[in-house]
Amino acid sequence: MFERLTSGFSKIFSRASRKGRLKPADIDEVLAEMREALLDADVHTKVVEKFCNQVRAECLSAELHQALNPAQQITKIVHSELISILGGESFDFKYSSQPPTVVLLAGLQGSGKTTAAAKLASWFLQQGRRPLLVGADLQRPAAVEQLRVLGEEAGVPVFSDTAAPPKVAARGLSEANRLGRDVVICDTAGRLAIDKELMAEISKVGKALKPHYTFFVADAMSGQNAAVVAEQFNEAVALDAVILTKLDSDARGGAALSVREVVGCPVAFISTGERLGDLEQFHPDRLAGRILGKGDILGLIEQTEQTFEQDEAEAAAERLIAGTYTLDDFLEQMRQIKKMGSLSSLLSRIPGSPENVDDAATDKRMAHMEAIICSMTPLERFKPEIINNSRRQRIAKGSGTSTADVSKLIKEFTNARKMMGSLTKSAGMKRSGKKPNRKKGGRVTPKGGRQHGRTPQGAVTGIDLAKLEQELGIDLSQLEN
Numbered sequence: 001m002f003e004r005l006t007s008g009f010s011k012i013f014s015r016a017s018r019k020g021r022l023k024p025a026d027i028d029e030v031l032a033e034m035r036e037a038l039l040d041a042d043v044h045t046k047v048v049e050k051f052c053n054q055v056r057a058e059c060l061s062a063e064l065h066q067a068l069n070p071a072q073q074i075t076k077i078v079h080s081e082l083i084s085i086l087g088g089e090s091f092d093f094k095y096s097s098q099p100p101t102v103v104l105l106a107g108l109q110g111s112g113k114t115t116a117a118a119k120l121a122s123w124f125l126q127q128g129r130r131p132l133l134v135g136a137d138l139q140r141p142a143a144v145e146q147l148r149v150l151g152e153e154a155g156v157p158v159f160s161d162t163a164a165p166p167k168v169a170a171r172g173l174s175e176a177n178r179l180g181r182d183v184v185i186c187d188t189a190g191r192l193a194i195d196k197e198l199m200a201e202i203s204k205v206g207k208a209l210k211p212h213y214t215f216f217v218a219d220a221m222s223g224q225n226a227a228v229v230a231e232q233f234n235e236a237v238a239l240d241a242v243i244l245t246k247l248d249s250d251a252r253g254g255a256a257l258s259v260r261e262v263v264g265c266p267v268a269f270i271s272t273g274e275r276l277g278d279l280e281q282f283h284p285d286r287l288a289g290r291i292l293g294k295g296d297i298l299g300l301i302e303q304t305e306q307t308f309e310q311d312e313a314e315a316a317a318e319r320l321i322a323g324t325y326t327l328d329d330f331l332e333q334m335r336q337i338k339k340m341g342s343l344s345s346l347l348s349r350i351p352g353s354p355e356n357v358d359d360a361a362t363d364k365r366m367a368h369m370e371a372i373i374c375s376m377t378p379l380e381r382f383k384p385e386i387i388n389n390s391r392r393q394r395i396a397k398g399s400g401t402s403t404a405d406v407s408k409l410i411k412e413f414t415n416a417r418k419m420m421g422s423l424t425k426s427a428g429m430k431r432s433g434k435k436p437n438r439k440k441g442g443r444v445t446p447k448g449g450r451q452h453g454r455t456p457q458g459a460v461t462g463i464d465l466a467k468l469e470q471e472l473g474i475d476l477s478q479l480e481n
Contacts, residue, residue, distance in 0.1 A: 004037075004040060004041055005037060005038070005040075005041040005291055006290070006291055006292070008033075008036075008037030008040065008041070009034070009037060009078070009291065009292055012030060012033045012034060012037065013074070013075055015033075016030050016074060017072075022059075022074070024060065027056065027059045027060065027074075028056075030059075030074065031052050031055060031056055031059075034051075034052060034055070034078070035048055035052050038051065038052075038257070041254050041257070042223030042224050042254030042255075043224060043254045043257045043258055044224040044227055044228075044254070044257075044258035044261070044262050046261065046262060047085060047257060047258050047261045047262065050085070050261065051081055051082075051085055054081050054084070055074075055077055055078055055081050058077040058080075058081070059073075059074060059077060075292065078292065079288050079289070079292055082257075082284075082287075082288035082291060082292070083284045083285050083288045085257060085260060085261055086256065086257065086260060086267070086282075086284035086287055086288060087260040087266040087267060087282075087284045088284055089266075089284065090281060090282060090283045090284065091241050091266045091267070091268035091269075091281070091282060093213070093268065095129075095182070095183075096212050099181075099182035099183075100132070100173070100176045100177070100181055100182050100183055100184045101182065101183050101184070101212050101213075102173065102183075102184045102186070102209050102210065102211040102212050102213070103120065103183065103184065103185045103186070103211060103212070103213045103214075103215060104186050104188065104202075104205065104206060104209055104211035104213070104214045104215070105117055105120075105185065105186060105187055105188060105214075105215050105217055105243075106188055106190075106202050106214060106215070106216055106217070106233055106237060106239070107190050107216055107217035107218060107233070108190045108191060108192065108193070108194070108219075108229060109140065109189075109190035109191055109192055110190070110192070110219065111190065111217045111218055111219045111245060112217060112219060112245035112246060112271065113137070113187055113188070113190060113217045114137065114143055114146050114147050114150065114187050115150065115245070115271075115274075116217045116243050116245055116269075116271060116279070117133055117147065117150075117185050117186075117187040118133065118147065118150035118151060118153070118154050118156070118276055119271060119276050119277075119278065119279035120185055120215075120243070120269070120279060121133055121151065121154050121156040121183075121185055122154045122156070122276040122277060122279070123269070123279050124183050124185075125154065125155065125156065129182055129183045130180065130181050130182050130183065131156050131181060131182075131183040131184070131185055132156070132157055132158075132159060132172065132175065132176045132179065132181035132183070132184050132185070133147055133151045133156055133157070133158040133159070133185050133187065134158075134159050134160065134168065134169060134172030134173075134175075134176075134184060134185065134186040134187065135147045135148070135158060135159070135160035135168070135187055136160070136165040136166075136168045136169050136172070136186050136187060136188050136189070136205055137165075137187050137188055137189040137190070138162075138164075138165055138168070138189065139189035139190075139191075140189065140190075143187070143189075144158075144160045147160070147187055148160075150276070153276060154276050157179070157181075159171070159172045159175045159176075160172070165188065165189065165201055165204070165205050166201075166204040166205050166207070166208040167208070169186050169205045169208045169209045170208040170209070172184060172186060173208075173209060184209075186205065186209060186211070188201070188202055188205055189201060194229065194232050194233075199236045199237070202233075202236070202237055203236065203237060206237055213240045213241065214237055214238065214239050214240050215239070215240065215241050215242065215243050215268060215269075216230045216233050216234070216239045216241075216242045216243070216263075216265075217242075217243045217245060218230055218242055218243070218244055218245065218255060218259070219245055219246055219255075220244045220245060220246050220247040220255040220256060220270075221246050221255075222255065223254040223255055223258075224254045224255065224258045224262075226244070226254075226255040226258070226259065227255060227258035227259045227261075227262040227263055228262065230242055230259055230262070230263045230265075231262055231263050234263050234264065234265065239263065239265050240265060240268075241265055241266050241267065241268035241269075242259050242263065242265060242266070242267045242268065243267075243268060243269045243270070243271065243279075244256055244259070244267055244269075244270045244271065244282075245270075245271040246271065247270045247271060247272050248271075248272045248273050248278075256270070256287065266282070267282040268281070268282055269281060269282055270282050325417050326381055326382050327373050327376065327380075327381040327382075327384055327413060328373075328378075328381050328382070330373070330413055330416075331370060331373045331374075331381075334366060334369065334370065335370070368399070368401050368405060369409055371399035371400060371401065372395060372396075372399045372401055372405065372406055372409050373409075374399070375394075375395045375396075375398035375399040376395055380395070384410050384413065384414070385414075387406070387410060389403075392406045392407065
Protein backbone atom coordinates (compact mmCIF):
# COMPACT_ATOMS: atom_id res chain seq x y z
CA MET A 1 0.00 0.00 0.00
CA PHE A 2 0.96 3.64 -0.61
CA GLU A 3 3.50 2.52 -3.20
CA ARG A 4 2.64 5.41 -5.51
CA LEU A 5 2.81 8.05 -2.80
CA THR A 6 5.94 6.61 -1.20
CA SER A 7 7.69 6.50 -4.57
CA GLY A 8 6.62 10.07 -5.34
CA PHE A 9 7.79 11.48 -2.00
CA SER A 10 11.07 9.58 -2.24
CA LYS A 11 11.87 11.22 -5.59
CA ILE A 12 10.89 14.65 -4.29
CA PHE A 13 13.14 14.41 -1.22
CA SER A 14 15.99 13.00 -3.29
CA ARG A 15 15.90 15.99 -5.67
CA ALA A 16 15.62 18.43 -2.76
CA SER A 17 18.66 16.93 -1.02
CA ARG A 18 20.83 17.65 -4.08
CA LYS A 19 20.02 21.37 -3.95
CA GLY A 20 21.60 22.05 -0.57
CA ARG A 21 20.15 25.24 0.89
CA LEU A 22 16.57 25.81 -0.22
CA LYS A 23 15.22 29.19 -1.33
CA PRO A 24 11.50 30.07 -1.14
CA ALA A 25 11.25 29.31 -4.86
CA ASP A 26 12.72 25.84 -4.22
CA ILE A 27 10.20 25.23 -1.46
CA ASP A 28 7.33 26.21 -3.76
CA GLU A 29 8.67 23.78 -6.36
CA VAL A 30 8.83 20.97 -3.79
CA LEU A 31 5.29 21.74 -2.60
CA ALA A 32 3.98 21.73 -6.17
CA GLU A 33 5.44 18.26 -6.64
CA MET A 34 3.95 17.11 -3.32
CA ARG A 35 0.55 18.46 -4.32
CA GLU A 36 0.73 16.52 -7.56
CA ALA A 37 1.81 13.33 -5.74
CA LEU A 38 -1.05 13.62 -3.22
CA LEU A 39 -3.66 14.26 -5.90
CA ASP A 40 -2.27 11.34 -7.89
CA ALA A 41 -2.78 9.23 -4.75
CA ASP A 42 -6.47 10.25 -4.84
CA VAL A 43 -6.29 12.31 -1.65
CA HIS A 44 -9.22 14.69 -1.18
CA THR A 45 -8.46 18.19 -2.54
CA LYS A 46 -9.48 19.77 0.78
CA VAL A 47 -6.87 17.66 2.56
CA VAL A 48 -4.19 18.35 -0.07
CA GLU A 49 -4.60 22.12 0.23
CA LYS A 50 -4.50 22.09 4.03
CA PHE A 51 -1.45 19.81 4.04
CA CYS A 52 0.51 21.93 1.56
CA ASN A 53 -0.35 25.19 3.34
CA GLN A 54 0.79 23.81 6.70
CA VAL A 55 4.03 22.43 5.27
CA ARG A 56 4.75 25.70 3.46
CA ALA A 57 4.23 27.72 6.65
CA GLU A 58 6.65 25.49 8.55
CA CYS A 59 9.21 25.44 5.74
CA LEU A 60 9.33 29.22 5.50
CA SER A 61 10.20 29.54 9.17
CA ALA A 62 13.63 30.73 10.21
CA GLU A 63 14.46 27.28 11.56
CA LEU A 64 14.61 25.80 8.06
CA HIS A 65 16.99 28.49 6.77
CA GLN A 66 19.35 27.83 9.67
CA ALA A 67 19.30 24.04 9.21
CA LEU A 68 22.47 22.39 7.92
CA ASN A 69 20.39 19.92 5.92
CA PRO A 70 17.14 21.59 4.80
CA ALA A 71 15.99 18.49 2.88
CA GLN A 72 16.01 16.44 6.10
CA GLN A 73 14.17 19.24 7.86
CA ILE A 74 11.46 19.19 5.18
CA THR A 75 11.12 15.45 5.62
CA LYS A 76 10.64 15.97 9.34
CA ILE A 77 7.99 18.65 8.72
CA VAL A 78 6.14 16.47 6.20
CA HIS A 79 6.22 13.53 8.60
CA SER A 80 4.72 15.68 11.37
CA GLU A 81 1.96 17.01 9.09
CA LEU A 82 1.13 13.53 7.80
CA ILE A 83 0.63 12.35 11.39
CA SER A 84 -1.64 15.32 12.03
CA ILE A 85 -3.80 14.67 8.96
CA LEU A 86 -4.02 10.97 9.76
CA GLY A 87 -5.47 11.79 13.17
CA GLY A 88 -2.52 12.49 15.44
CA GLU A 89 -3.18 9.71 17.95
CA SER A 90 -4.35 6.11 17.77
CA PHE A 91 -8.03 5.44 18.44
CA ASP A 92 -8.55 4.70 22.14
CA PHE A 93 -11.07 1.85 22.35
CA LYS A 94 -12.63 1.62 25.81
CA TYR A 95 -14.82 -1.18 27.09
CA SER A 96 -18.11 -0.52 28.83
CA SER A 97 -18.11 -0.80 32.62
CA GLN A 98 -21.34 -2.78 32.20
CA PRO A 99 -20.77 -5.48 29.53
CA PRO A 100 -21.38 -6.12 26.78
CA THR A 101 -19.63 -3.42 24.81
CA VAL A 102 -21.68 -3.02 21.63
CA VAL A 103 -20.12 -2.27 18.22
CA LEU A 104 -22.33 -1.50 15.21
CA LEU A 105 -20.88 -1.78 11.70
CA ALA A 106 -22.25 0.33 8.84
CA GLY A 107 -21.25 0.85 5.23
CA LEU A 108 -22.04 0.24 1.59
CA GLN A 109 -22.40 -3.18 0.03
CA GLY A 110 -19.09 -4.63 -1.09
CA SER A 111 -16.99 -2.69 1.41
CA GLY A 112 -16.20 -5.86 3.38
CA LYS A 113 -18.43 -5.36 6.43
CA THR A 114 -19.11 -9.04 7.07
CA THR A 115 -15.46 -10.02 6.81
CA ALA A 116 -14.49 -7.00 8.91
CA ALA A 117 -16.97 -8.12 11.59
CA ALA A 118 -15.27 -11.53 11.83
CA LYS A 119 -11.80 -9.96 11.81
CA LEU A 120 -12.84 -7.59 14.57
CA ALA A 121 -14.18 -10.52 16.60
CA SER A 122 -10.86 -12.31 16.14
CA TRP A 123 -9.04 -9.16 17.31
CA PHE A 124 -11.21 -8.99 20.44
CA LEU A 125 -10.38 -12.65 21.16
CA GLN A 126 -6.69 -11.72 21.11
CA GLN A 127 -7.45 -9.04 23.71
CA GLY A 128 -8.90 -11.70 26.01
CA ARG A 129 -12.54 -10.79 25.30
CA ARG A 130 -15.54 -13.03 24.58
CA PRO A 131 -17.29 -11.55 21.52
CA LEU A 132 -20.61 -12.47 19.90
CA LEU A 133 -21.36 -11.79 16.23
CA VAL A 134 -24.87 -10.70 15.30
CA GLY A 135 -26.02 -11.07 11.69
CA ALA A 136 -28.51 -8.30 10.93
CA ASP A 137 -27.77 -8.13 7.19
CA LEU A 138 -30.90 -9.74 5.80
CA GLN A 139 -30.74 -7.96 2.44
CA ARG A 140 -27.80 -9.72 0.83
CA PRO A 141 -28.35 -13.41 0.08
CA ALA A 142 -26.13 -15.71 2.17
CA ALA A 143 -24.76 -12.81 4.23
CA VAL A 144 -25.69 -14.53 7.51
CA GLU A 145 -24.31 -17.84 6.28
CA GLN A 146 -21.03 -16.13 5.36
CA LEU A 147 -20.88 -14.68 8.86
CA ARG A 148 -21.50 -18.12 10.38
CA VAL A 149 -18.68 -19.65 8.36
CA LEU A 150 -16.28 -16.87 9.33
CA GLY A 151 -17.45 -17.02 12.94
CA GLU A 152 -16.76 -20.73 13.08
CA GLU A 153 -13.28 -20.15 11.65
CA ALA A 154 -12.62 -17.48 14.27
CA GLY A 155 -14.14 -19.54 17.09
CA VAL A 156 -16.85 -16.96 17.80
CA PRO A 157 -20.59 -17.76 18.08
CA VAL A 158 -23.02 -16.08 15.67
CA PHE A 159 -26.63 -15.10 16.38
CA SER A 160 -29.31 -14.30 13.79
CA ASP A 161 -32.94 -15.08 12.94
CA THR A 162 -35.56 -14.17 10.35
CA ALA A 163 -37.08 -11.17 12.13
CA ALA A 164 -36.63 -7.57 11.03
CA PRO A 165 -33.04 -6.27 11.45
CA PRO A 166 -33.82 -4.09 14.51
CA LYS A 167 -35.42 -7.07 16.29
CA VAL A 168 -32.48 -9.31 15.30
CA ALA A 169 -30.12 -6.75 16.82
CA ALA A 170 -32.12 -6.50 20.05
CA ARG A 171 -32.39 -10.29 20.38
CA GLY A 172 -28.68 -10.61 19.70
CA LEU A 173 -27.96 -8.27 22.59
CA SER A 174 -30.18 -10.39 24.85
CA GLU A 175 -28.36 -13.52 23.68
CA ALA A 176 -25.01 -11.94 24.55
CA ASN A 177 -26.25 -11.25 28.08
CA ARG A 178 -27.54 -14.81 28.38
CA LEU A 179 -24.24 -16.32 27.21
CA GLY A 180 -22.08 -13.92 29.24
CA ARG A 181 -20.44 -12.40 26.16
CA ASP A 182 -18.71 -9.10 26.85
CA VAL A 183 -18.55 -7.71 23.28
CA VAL A 184 -21.28 -7.63 20.62
CA ILE A 185 -20.45 -6.93 16.98
CA CYS A 186 -23.48 -6.33 14.75
CA ASP A 187 -23.18 -6.70 10.97
CA THR A 188 -25.77 -4.68 9.03
CA ALA A 189 -27.04 -4.49 5.45
CA GLY A 190 -25.50 -2.21 2.86
CA ARG A 191 -26.52 -0.86 -0.53
CA LEU A 192 -24.71 -0.06 -3.73
CA ALA A 193 -25.37 3.59 -2.99
CA ILE A 194 -26.74 5.67 -0.12
CA ASP A 195 -30.55 5.82 -0.04
CA LYS A 196 -33.29 6.72 2.45
CA GLU A 197 -34.18 3.07 3.05
CA LEU A 198 -30.63 2.20 4.04
CA MET A 199 -30.31 5.13 6.42
CA ALA A 200 -33.71 4.44 7.99
CA GLU A 201 -32.79 0.82 8.63
CA ILE A 202 -29.36 1.51 10.13
CA SER A 203 -30.94 4.21 12.31
CA LYS A 204 -33.55 1.74 13.65
CA VAL A 205 -30.88 -0.89 14.33
CA GLY A 206 -28.88 1.74 16.18
CA LYS A 207 -31.86 2.67 18.36
CA ALA A 208 -32.43 -1.02 19.18
CA LEU A 209 -28.78 -1.67 20.09
CA LYS A 210 -27.70 1.67 21.57
CA PRO A 211 -24.11 0.90 20.49
CA HIS A 212 -21.10 2.20 22.36
CA TYR A 213 -19.31 2.49 19.01
CA THR A 214 -20.56 2.83 15.44
CA PHE A 215 -17.81 1.99 12.94
CA PHE A 216 -18.06 2.85 9.26
CA VAL A 217 -16.46 0.16 7.09
CA ALA A 218 -14.92 1.71 3.98
CA ASP A 219 -13.21 0.16 0.97
CA ALA A 220 -9.81 1.87 0.74
CA MET A 221 -9.69 1.18 -2.99
CA SER A 222 -12.51 3.67 -3.51
CA GLY A 223 -10.04 6.45 -2.70
CA GLN A 224 -11.32 9.84 -1.60
CA ASN A 225 -14.87 8.70 -2.39
CA ALA A 226 -14.67 6.55 0.76
CA ALA A 227 -14.29 9.75 2.79
CA VAL A 228 -17.24 11.38 1.01
CA VAL A 229 -19.52 8.38 1.68
CA ALA A 230 -18.34 8.23 5.30
CA GLU A 231 -19.24 11.89 5.69
CA GLN A 232 -22.81 11.15 4.56
CA PHE A 233 -23.11 8.21 6.96
CA ASN A 234 -21.75 10.37 9.76
CA GLU A 235 -24.54 12.89 9.25
CA ALA A 236 -27.14 10.10 9.59
CA VAL A 237 -25.84 7.85 12.36
CA ALA A 238 -23.00 9.74 14.11
CA LEU A 239 -19.92 7.61 13.43
CA ASP A 240 -17.28 7.06 16.09
CA ALA A 241 -14.53 5.73 13.85
CA VAL A 242 -13.70 4.12 10.52
CA ILE A 243 -12.41 0.69 9.55
CA LEU A 244 -10.51 0.78 6.25
CA THR A 245 -10.58 -2.51 4.35
CA LYS A 246 -8.51 -3.76 1.39
CA LEU A 247 -5.72 -1.35 2.25
CA ASP A 248 -3.18 -3.93 1.05
CA SER A 249 -4.68 -3.67 -2.46
CA ASP A 250 -4.62 0.14 -2.52
CA ALA A 251 -1.38 1.46 -3.98
CA ARG A 252 -2.54 5.07 -3.59
CA GLY A 253 -3.74 5.58 0.00
CA GLY A 254 -6.17 8.44 -0.69
CA ALA A 255 -8.85 7.07 1.63
CA ALA A 256 -6.52 6.74 4.62
CA LEU A 257 -5.25 10.28 4.19
CA SER A 258 -8.67 11.84 3.58
CA VAL A 259 -11.05 10.24 6.09
CA ARG A 260 -9.96 11.97 9.29
CA GLU A 261 -9.97 15.46 7.85
CA VAL A 262 -13.16 15.13 5.77
CA VAL A 263 -15.33 13.10 8.17
CA GLY A 264 -14.04 14.39 11.47
CA CYS A 265 -13.73 10.95 13.07
CA PRO A 266 -10.57 8.82 13.25
CA VAL A 267 -9.58 5.58 11.58
CA ALA A 268 -9.64 2.88 14.26
CA PHE A 269 -8.58 -0.24 12.35
CA ILE A 270 -7.13 -1.15 8.97
CA SER A 271 -7.50 -4.44 7.14
CA THR A 272 -4.35 -5.49 5.31
CA GLY A 273 -5.18 -8.94 3.94
CA GLU A 274 -7.74 -11.70 3.52
CA ARG A 275 -6.96 -13.69 6.68
CA LEU A 276 -8.92 -13.20 9.91
CA GLY A 277 -5.74 -12.01 11.61
CA ASP A 278 -5.13 -9.31 9.00
CA LEU A 279 -6.72 -6.54 11.04
CA GLU A 280 -4.62 -4.11 13.02
CA GLN A 281 -5.09 -0.96 15.01
CA PHE A 282 -4.43 2.21 13.09
CA HIS A 283 -1.39 4.18 14.29
CA PRO A 284 -0.98 7.54 12.47
CA ASP A 285 2.71 7.91 13.34
CA ARG A 286 3.57 4.43 12.05
CA LEU A 287 1.62 4.87 8.84
CA ALA A 288 3.27 8.24 8.22
CA GLY A 289 6.62 6.50 8.59
CA ARG A 290 5.65 3.86 6.05
CA ILE A 291 4.48 6.50 3.56
CA LEU A 292 7.88 8.22 3.84
CA GLY A 293 9.73 4.92 3.46
CA LYS A 294 10.80 4.78 7.12
CA GLY A 295 9.04 1.48 7.73
CA ASP A 296 7.13 0.29 10.77
CA ILE A 297 9.38 -1.92 12.86
CA LEU A 298 7.09 -1.71 15.92
CA GLY A 299 4.18 -2.97 13.86
CA LEU A 300 6.30 -5.81 12.50
CA ILE A 301 7.37 -6.81 16.01
CA GLU A 302 3.75 -6.81 17.22
CA GLN A 303 2.65 -8.87 14.24
CA THR A 304 5.46 -11.36 14.85
CA GLU A 305 4.57 -11.69 18.53
CA GLN A 306 0.95 -12.41 17.64
CA THR A 307 1.94 -15.06 15.09
CA PHE A 308 4.80 -16.93 16.77
CA GLU A 309 4.43 -18.83 20.01
CA GLN A 310 7.11 -17.64 22.43
CA ASP A 311 8.02 -21.11 23.69
CA GLU A 312 8.34 -22.47 20.15
CA ALA A 313 10.49 -19.51 19.09
CA GLU A 314 12.79 -19.95 22.08
CA ALA A 315 13.10 -23.67 21.44
CA ALA A 316 13.98 -23.05 17.79
CA ALA A 317 16.60 -20.48 18.85
CA GLU A 318 18.14 -23.00 21.24
CA ARG A 319 18.31 -25.63 18.51
CA LEU A 320 19.90 -23.06 16.22
CA ILE A 321 22.63 -22.29 18.75
CA ALA A 322 23.15 -25.98 19.46
CA GLY A 323 23.49 -26.82 15.78
CA THR A 324 20.42 -29.09 15.77
CA TYR A 325 18.12 -26.78 13.82
CA THR A 326 16.35 -29.00 11.28
CA LEU A 327 14.27 -28.71 8.13
CA ASP A 328 11.23 -29.41 10.32
CA ASP A 329 12.01 -26.20 12.23
CA PHE A 330 12.52 -24.36 8.96
CA LEU A 331 9.20 -25.63 7.58
CA GLU A 332 7.28 -24.65 10.70
CA GLN A 333 8.73 -21.13 10.72
CA MET A 334 8.05 -20.73 7.01
CA ARG A 335 4.40 -21.62 7.65
CA GLN A 336 4.26 -19.12 10.51
CA ILE A 337 5.67 -16.40 8.25
CA LYS A 338 2.99 -17.17 5.64
CA LYS A 339 0.36 -16.50 8.32
CA MET A 340 1.73 -12.97 8.70
CA GLY A 341 0.68 -12.01 5.18
CA SER A 342 2.37 -11.32 1.86
CA LEU A 343 6.10 -10.67 1.61
CA SER A 344 5.49 -7.20 0.18
CA SER A 345 3.36 -6.21 3.18
CA LEU A 346 6.08 -7.43 5.57
CA LEU A 347 8.86 -5.69 3.67
CA SER A 348 6.87 -2.44 3.59
CA ARG A 349 7.41 -2.25 7.35
CA ILE A 350 11.21 -2.48 7.01
CA PRO A 351 13.07 0.75 6.06
CA GLY A 352 15.00 0.53 2.79
CA SER A 353 13.32 -2.67 1.63
CA PRO A 354 13.04 -3.33 -2.12
CA GLU A 355 9.89 -2.18 -3.88
CA ASN A 356 7.72 -4.07 -6.36
CA VAL A 357 8.15 -7.49 -4.75
CA ASP A 358 6.49 -10.23 -6.79
CA ASP A 359 4.22 -11.88 -4.21
CA ALA A 360 2.97 -14.49 -6.69
CA ALA A 361 6.52 -15.66 -7.48
CA THR A 362 7.40 -15.69 -3.78
CA ASP A 363 4.32 -17.74 -2.88
CA LYS A 364 5.13 -20.19 -5.68
CA ARG A 365 8.71 -20.55 -4.47
CA MET A 366 7.60 -21.15 -0.86
CA ALA A 367 5.02 -23.71 -2.03
CA HIS A 368 7.79 -25.60 -3.87
CA MET A 369 10.03 -25.48 -0.81
CA GLU A 370 7.23 -26.82 1.39
CA ALA A 371 6.51 -29.62 -1.08
CA ILE A 372 10.19 -30.60 -1.19
CA ILE A 373 10.51 -30.76 2.61
CA CYS A 374 7.23 -32.68 2.97
CA SER A 375 8.51 -35.24 0.43
CA MET A 376 11.49 -36.04 2.66
CA THR A 377 11.54 -38.75 5.29
CA PRO A 378 11.80 -37.71 8.95
CA LEU A 379 15.44 -38.75 8.95
CA GLU A 380 16.21 -36.69 5.84
CA ARG A 381 14.63 -33.62 7.38
CA PHE A 382 16.66 -34.26 10.52
CA LYS A 383 19.95 -34.93 8.67
CA PRO A 384 19.75 -33.42 5.16
CA GLU A 385 23.44 -34.23 4.62
CA ILE A 386 22.53 -37.91 4.06
CA ILE A 387 20.51 -37.02 0.94
CA ASN A 388 22.40 -38.62 -1.97
CA ASN A 389 21.51 -38.67 -5.66
CA SER A 390 18.92 -41.46 -5.43
CA ARG A 391 17.19 -39.78 -2.47
CA ARG A 392 17.29 -36.46 -4.32
CA GLN A 393 15.56 -38.01 -7.33
CA ARG A 394 12.86 -39.55 -5.15
CA ILE A 395 12.23 -36.25 -3.33
CA ALA A 396 12.04 -34.32 -6.62
CA LYS A 397 9.57 -36.80 -8.06
CA GLY A 398 7.43 -36.74 -4.92
CA SER A 399 7.34 -32.92 -4.78
CA GLY A 400 6.86 -32.29 -8.49
CA THR A 401 10.11 -30.37 -8.70
CA SER A 402 13.59 -31.00 -10.12
CA THR A 403 16.67 -32.45 -8.47
CA ALA A 404 18.27 -29.03 -8.95
CA ASP A 405 15.47 -27.48 -6.87
CA VAL A 406 16.09 -30.03 -4.12
CA SER A 407 19.83 -29.37 -4.13
CA LYS A 408 19.24 -25.61 -4.09
CA LEU A 409 16.95 -25.86 -1.05
CA ILE A 410 19.41 -28.04 0.89
CA LYS A 411 22.28 -25.67 0.07
CA GLU A 412 20.27 -22.59 1.05
CA PHE A 413 19.14 -24.21 4.29
CA THR A 414 22.67 -25.30 5.21
CA ASN A 415 24.13 -21.85 4.52
CA ALA A 416 21.30 -20.09 6.35
CA ARG A 417 21.68 -22.35 9.37
CA LYS A 418 25.39 -21.62 9.57
CA MET A 419 24.89 -17.89 9.16
CA MET A 420 22.05 -17.65 11.69
CA GLY A 421 23.94 -19.82 14.13
CA SER A 422 27.00 -17.58 14.01
CA LEU A 423 24.86 -14.44 14.32
CA THR A 424 22.96 -15.68 17.36
CA LYS A 425 26.16 -16.82 19.06
CA SER A 426 27.95 -13.54 18.38
CA ALA A 427 24.90 -11.64 19.66
CA GLY A 428 25.19 -13.54 22.93
CA MET A 429 21.71 -15.11 22.76
CA LYS A 430 20.84 -16.94 25.95
CA ARG A 431 18.85 -20.07 26.30
CA SER A 432 15.48 -19.96 28.01
CA GLY A 433 16.96 -21.42 31.15
CA LYS A 434 14.77 -24.51 31.15
CA LYS A 435 16.60 -27.56 32.39
CA PRO A 436 16.39 -30.54 30.01
CA ASN A 437 15.76 -34.05 31.25
CA ARG A 438 18.95 -36.09 31.39
CA LYS A 439 20.13 -39.66 31.35
CA LYS A 440 23.47 -40.94 32.54
CA GLY A 441 26.35 -40.00 30.30
CA GLY A 442 25.29 -36.41 29.88
CA ARG A 443 22.89 -37.02 27.01
CA VAL A 444 19.89 -34.80 26.63
CA THR A 445 16.44 -36.31 26.59
CA PRO A 446 13.77 -34.33 24.76
CA LYS A 447 10.18 -34.71 25.91
CA GLY A 448 9.05 -38.19 24.93
CA GLY A 449 12.37 -39.47 23.61
CA ARG A 450 16.16 -39.50 23.72
CA GLN A 451 19.04 -38.05 21.79
CA HIS A 452 22.31 -39.71 20.82
CA GLY A 453 25.80 -38.38 20.50
CA ARG A 454 27.67 -35.39 21.80
CA THR A 455 24.90 -32.85 21.55
CA PRO A 456 25.73 -29.55 23.27
CA GLN A 457 24.33 -29.18 26.72
CA GLY A 458 20.85 -27.68 26.76
CA ALA A 459 20.00 -28.57 23.16
CA VAL A 460 16.51 -29.73 22.36
CA THR A 461 15.66 -31.24 18.98
CA GLY A 462 11.89 -31.28 19.34
CA ILE A 463 11.93 -34.73 17.69
CA ASP A 464 10.95 -37.99 19.36
CA LEU A 465 14.10 -39.89 18.39
CA ALA A 466 13.10 -43.15 20.06
CA LYS A 467 9.87 -43.21 18.06
CA LEU A 468 11.77 -42.20 14.92
CA GLU A 469 14.23 -45.07 15.35
CA GLN A 470 11.37 -47.50 15.83
CA GLU A 471 9.58 -46.32 12.69
CA LEU A 472 12.74 -46.39 10.55
CA GLY A 473 14.18 -49.57 12.04
CA ILE A 474 17.62 -48.01 12.45
CA ASP A 475 19.93 -46.71 15.15
CA LEU A 476 20.46 -42.99 14.59
CA SER A 477 23.68 -43.04 16.59
CA GLN A 478 25.27 -45.01 13.74
CA LEU A 479 24.50 -42.19 11.28
CA GLU A 480 25.96 -39.29 13.18
CA ASN A 481 29.46 -39.94 11.92
